[in-house]
Amino acid sequence: MPRRCAFAWMGMALAVCALAAGCQPGVSAPPPTTGWVAGTLRLGQRADFRSLDPAIANDTALVPIMRMIFQPLLDYDDGVHLVPLVAEAMPALSANGKTYTFHLKKGVRFSNGREVTADDFVYSWTRLLNPKTKSAGASYVVDKIAGAHDFADGKADRVVGLNAPDRYTLEVELVQPDLTFLYVAAMTFLAPVPREAVEKYPEADRNEEFAVHPVGNGPFVLKEWRRNLRMRLERDPHYWGKPPALEAIEVKFGLEDITKQMMFERGELDLTETIPAPDYVRLKNDPRWQSYFVRMVFNGEYYLNLNCEMPPFDGPNGKKVRQAFNCAIDKDRLVRLSNGRYTPAVGVVPPNMPGYHFPGKGYSYDPEKSKELLAEAGYVDDPEHPVVLWLGNETGGGERMAEVVKQDLAAIGVTVELNPVTYDVFLPAAGKRKTVACSLSGWFQDYPDPSDFLDVLFSTKAISDSESNNMAFYSSEEADKWMDAGDKETDPAKRMRDYERAEGVVMDDAPVVPLVDAVEIWLHQSWVKGHRLHPVWLVRYEELSISPP
Amino acid sequence: MTRRILSRLLQSAVTLLGVSVLVFFITHAIPADPVAAVAGPKADPETRERIRKELGLSDPLWEQYGRYLWGVVRGDLGKSFVTGERVTDAILIRFPSTLFLSIGGVAIWLIVGVPLGVLTAKYRDRPVDRITLVLAMIAISLPTFWLGRLLQFQFAYRDGLLPVAGFYNWQCLILPSVTLGVVGAGFYARLVHSSMVEVLNQDYIRAARARGLSEPVVLFKHALRNAVIPVITVLGLDIAGLLAGVVFTESIFALPGLGALALQAVLSMDVPMIMGTVLFAAVLVVGANILVDVVYRLVDPRIQ
Numbered sequence: 001m002p003r004r005c006a007f008a009w010m011g012m013a014l015a016v017c018a019l020a021a022g023c024q025p026g027v028s029a030p031p032p033t034t035g036w037v038a039g040t041l042r043l044g045q046r047a048d049f050r051s052l053d054p055a056i057a058n059d060t061a062l063v064p065i066m067r068m069i070f071q072p073l074l075d076y077d078d079g080v081h082l083v084p085l086v087a088e089a090m091p092a093l094s095a096n097g098k099t100y101t102f103h104l105k106k107g108v109r110f111s112n113g114r115e116v117t118a119d120d121f122v123y124s125w126t127r128l129l130n131p132k133t134k135s136a137g138a139s140y141v142v143d144k145i146a147g148a149h150d151f152a153d154g155k156a157d158r159v160v161g162l163n164a165p166d167r168y169t170l171e172v173e174l175v176q177p178d179l180t181f182l183y184v185a186a187m188t189f190l191a192p193v194p195r196e197a198v199e200k201y202p203e204a205d206r207n208e209e210f211a212v213h214p215v216g217n218g219p220f221v222l223k224e225w226r227r228n229l230r231m232r233l234e235r236d237p238h239y240w241g242k243p244p245a246l247e248a249i250e251v252k253f254g255l256e257d258i259t260k261q262m263m264f265e266r267g268e269l270d271l272t273e274t275i276p277a278p279d280y281v282r283l284k285n286d287p288r289w290q291s292y293f294v295r296m297v298f299n300g301e302y303y304l305n306l307n308c309e310m311p312p313f314d315g316p317n318g319k320k321v322r323q324a325f326n327c328a329i330d331k332d333r334l335v336r337l338s339n340g341r342y343t344p345a346v347g348v349v350p351p352n353m354p355g356y357h358f359p360g361k362g363y364s365y366d367p368e369k370s371k372e373l374l375a376e377a378g379y380v381d382d383p384e385h386p387v388v389l390w391l392g393n394e395t396g397g398g399e400r401m402a403e404v405v406k407q408d409l410a411a412i413g414v415t416v417e418l419n420p421v422t423y424d425v426f427l428p429a430a431g432k433r434k435t436v437a438c439s440l441s442g443w444f445q446d447y448p449d450p451s452d453f454l455d456v457l458f459s460t461k462a463i464s465d466s467e468s469n470n471m472a473f474y475s476s477e478e479a480d481k482w483m484d485a486g487d488k489e490t491d492p493a494k495r496m497r498d499y500e501r502a503e504g505v506v507m508d509d510a511p512v513v514p515l516v517d518a519v520e521i522w523l524h525q526s527w528v529k530g531h532r533l534h535p536v537w538l539v540r541y542e543e544l545s546i547s548p549p
Numbered sequence: 550m551t552r553r554i555l556s557r558l559l560q561s562a563v564t565l566l567g568v569s570v571l572v573f574f575i576t577h578a579i580p581a582d583p584v585a586a587v588a589g590p591k592a593d594p595e596t597r598e599r600i601r602k603e604l605g606l607s608d609p610l611w612e613q614y615g616r617y618l619w620g621v622v623r624g625d626l627g628k629s630f631v632t633g634e635r636v637t638d639a640i641l642i643r644f645p646s647t648l649f650l651s652i653g654g655v656a657i658w659l660i661v662g663v664p665l666g667v668l669t670a671k672y673r674d675r676p677v678d679r680i681t682l683v684l685a686m687i688a689i690s691l692p693t694f695w696l697g698r699l700l701q702f703q704f705a706y707r708d709g710l711l712p713v714a715g716f717y718n719w720q721c722l723i724l725p726s727v728t729l730g731v732v733g734a735g736f737y738a739r740l741v742h743s744s745m746v747e748v749l750n751q752d753y754i755r756a757a758r759a760r761g762l763s764e765p766v767v768l769f770k771h772a773l774r775n776a777v778i779p780v781i782t783v784l785g786l787d788i789a790g791l792l793a794g795v796v797f798t799e800s801i802f803a804l805p806g807l808g809a810l811a812l813q814a815v816l817s818m819d820v821p822m823i824m825g826t827v828l829f830a831a832v833l834v835v836g837a838n839i840l841v842d843v844v845y846r847l848v849d850p851r852i853q
Binding site for chain 2: 131152252253
């Protein structure tokens with residue numbers, strides 16, 4: 001090696017060592033005791049929010065913020081039970097089970113000072129269904145409200161199922177009896193917006209302008225939004241309910257998880273929920289930080305989808321192969337490798353569903369039984385043609401899960417090849433018929449009801465030639481029968497029994513391997529009071545306050 | 550000169566048209582659906598189809614491109630599929646952050662890199678030359694995503710001397726500018742060094758010294774002026790590249806600039822925003838090329 005080159009490499013190596021030595025994480029600093037801002041909650045986000053129009057906003061992280069600006073008819077109590085919010089009481093249901101009548105509270109006001117009326121709900125829900133609004137929320141109501149399809153398809157000029165007989169009464173006629181409509185009515189998509197605040201803008205820019213100048217009926221109003229930089233909400237003086245303890249909420253954007261963690265530990269942010277794995281282990285093991293962690297099992301589950309229309313999971317022996325896969329995966333190891341950020345999944349419906357009980361015992365980890373089932377099915381492994389496991393890069397911790405699945409299946413003699421792709425590629429491919437034999441996906445609740453998992457992921461109606469949510473392409477007359485019965489049943493207890501039967505059928509047919517349930521882990525500063533996780537909203541900012549530690 | 554500039558402008562228009570065609574069709578060749586970003590993963594196929602129609606994505610590709618091009622000709626780059634923002638507004642709002650960051654970075658390149666290049670050429674083969682050039686090589690070899698995170702960790706997170714991230718005051722630009730600047734300073738130190746070494750061996754430099762001119766005058770007035778021509782060429786292109794390519798630095802330090810905007814657009818398959826940011830970057834590169842041409846002639850009148 002020439003002398004100059006050797007000298008350069010030595011210098012470079014020394015510099016790198018010196019820099020690396022200066023950057024050893026070492027021991028954590030204690031939780032900060034200064035840096036808080038009285039009355040202001042400071043949050044951080046990776047990506048900016050798309051829109052503050054309730055018809056458009058569908059970012060998961062935005063929902064707790066949207067609740068602070070817009071309030072729908074119903075809300076949840078501290079658990080998963082619905083309670084009235086803008087509605088005076090829970091709605092009356094007609095004898096045929098198809099019409100809900102909501103009576104609105106008097107004195108509920110938008111931030112422009114005007115009172116919220118039933119007409120505002122008719123306008124807002126009609127706007128949601130208008131294709132020009134380009135609302136993802138339309139999916140939740142278009143099949144439920146009478147006349148919604150005709151309106152969305154341009155065959156009618158109004159939604160016949162939506163009526164406001166007087167200023168404070170809203171009648172909603174459904175296509176068929178459907179108790180889940182009440183959960184949908186609690187979604188921020190269905191919060192009211194004042195017509196005058198939307199229509200004051202030229203038609204071509206109406207939705208885009210309202211998205212950045214929202215007028216809602218919640219406890220906070222938008223004061224400032226600099227795209228990709230920060231957003232500030234302040235208390236609404238017109239708010240009709242109990243004023244929140246916080247005076248303002250500030251959100252900073254563009255923060256990668258590592259950056260956000262640094263800012264949090266320096267006391268520049270008050271809450272964080274995106275703790276990078278190494279920092280989580282470091283802080284979890286530090287007794288000074290432990291009391292500021294808040295954990296909750298959330299209704300979100302990760303599945304290994306086994307396409308029932310493709311080999312080796314199709315045909316008369318496919319069921320045994322699928323059951324073999326279910327017995328082969330060591331879910332406890334998945335949990336250990338995630339440092340407890342998941343919990344093992346037992347059934348296909350996550351655990352926190354009101355009145356719901358998982359039927360059966362599920363599949364326990366038993367590699368020997370897996371081998372027997374594979375032998376009975378006549379399964380022959382061909383390393384030249386392995387089972388290709390697709391995963392999208394946005395499936396949380398998906399690569400690690402997929403590696404465990406690959407190793408566990410190798411232990412029973414099944415060769416698996418991983419195919420990680422971007423989520424934009426994953427979604428259309430895995431949802432297309434006879435394209436992806438095996439995939440890893442997650443599903444998080446829209447509302448705490450078993451139908452939000454069973455109907456959406458395992459019913460025949462959730463299969464289409466492309467864009468299927470039913471990525472296992474599982475179709476069972478018996479499971480469909482129980483799901484349909486549950487969908488139409490108006491007695492809540494009977495409904496749950498119908499869904500339990502449906503899940504029993506699905507579990508026996510094993511179209512998926514339920515891998516793990518999501519665990520939400522949040523960390524807050526010592527000066528944040530009242531922080532507890534909610535099973536639907538995750539965080540309710542109206543409960544929080546800032547006071548010296 | 551005017552004819553030359555007009556001719557370059559015409560060539561540039563053709564280049565930009567080519568860029569727009571390429572980006573448009575490549576974006577549409579990617580097996581990803583822009584509607585997914587708008588509708589979210591849970592929308593049913595019918596809702597997605599309605600949104601697709603509203604966005605004009607059901608129309609033939611040539612029709613979509615024609616519509617886009619007609620908009621560009623009228624100065625309208627369209628609206629973001631995802632946020633609804635006007636693309637022109639989004640770019641103009643984010644441009645200052647990228648511009649300030651670039652100015653900071655380029656200032657470090659030149660303030661540190663050029664004197665070091667001159668110094669090492671003057672003291673060629675002495676320890677100061679060797680040590681400086683090794684350090685410059687190390688600087689060039691540092692990946693910005695690693696250096697940025699390291700500086701952020703040490704000076705913001707651990708020492709608390711500077712803000713961790715954001716774009717709220719001038720202090721927020723120090724670490725990102727240093728991140729960008731260190732790599733470039735090393736590069737320009739070596740570039741100026743090699744150019745200066747060549748110039749310092751010329752007869753006219755020997756003549757200048759023989760005339761008794763002071764060393765700073767020889768170095769900075771006679772030698773550097775001639776050595777700087779290749780530097781201007783590279784600098785022009787680098788500045789244009791910087792404005793369009795500060796993705797890592799902006800991401801690490803949460804700067805709301807063009808790099809972050811382009812990255813987000815690509816991740817969400819926001820076609821109008823991808824087109825807008827790429828076209829804007831192309832305009833910068835083409836503009837920088839024309840500017841370099843002009844500056845060449847001003848610096849060295851011998852160039853025709």
